[in-house]
Amino acid sequence: MKVLQTPDSQFEGLADWPYQPIYTMIDATSMSMSASDAVALRVHHIDARPQNETSGDGVETVLCMHGEPSWSYLYRKMIPRFVAAGHRVVAPDLIGFGRSDKPTETTDYTYERHVDWMTQWL
Numbered sequence: 860m861k862v863l864q865t866p867d868s869q870f871e872g873l874a875d876w877p878y879q880p881i882y883t884m885i886d887a888t889s890m891s892m893s894a895s896d897a898v899a900l901r902v903h904h905i906d907a908r909p910q911n912e913t914s915g916d917g918v919e920t921v922l923c924m925h926g927e928p929s930w931s932y933l934y935r936k937m938i939p940r941f942v943a944a945g946h947r948v949v950a951p952d953l954i955g956f957g958r959s960d961k962p963t964e965t966t967d968y969t970y971e972r973h974v975d976w977m978t979q980w981l
């Protein structure tokens with residue numbers, strides 16, 4: 860599997876987006892792939908918390924999962940409202956979107972793989 864990464868510099872200066880990127884590496888190998896196609900993928904997410912809340916313990920978490928074609932930036936107006944209400948907000952970019960890695964072949968994108976990738980990320 861060939862993978863592209865969009866440089867972080869391409870996301871600088873986005874309006875209403877003060878969040879620092881967080882990346883998690885996942886294993887993209889699936890039963891339908893050969894060992895030579897094995898690759899790790901980088902999943903991006905943001906984690907916004909109420910002021911003075913660092914652990915996430917004791918607060919409800921809102922998980923914002925986008926659809927196609929979008930990325931976590933879709934929630935830029937909602938995240939501050941959830942945080943102001945005392946919630947932690949976690950918003951990932953699905954593989955192929957936003958700051959997450961982007962496999963180059965359309966055949967790399969299947970429903971089963973997206974489920975597997977996000978299950979690993981969670």
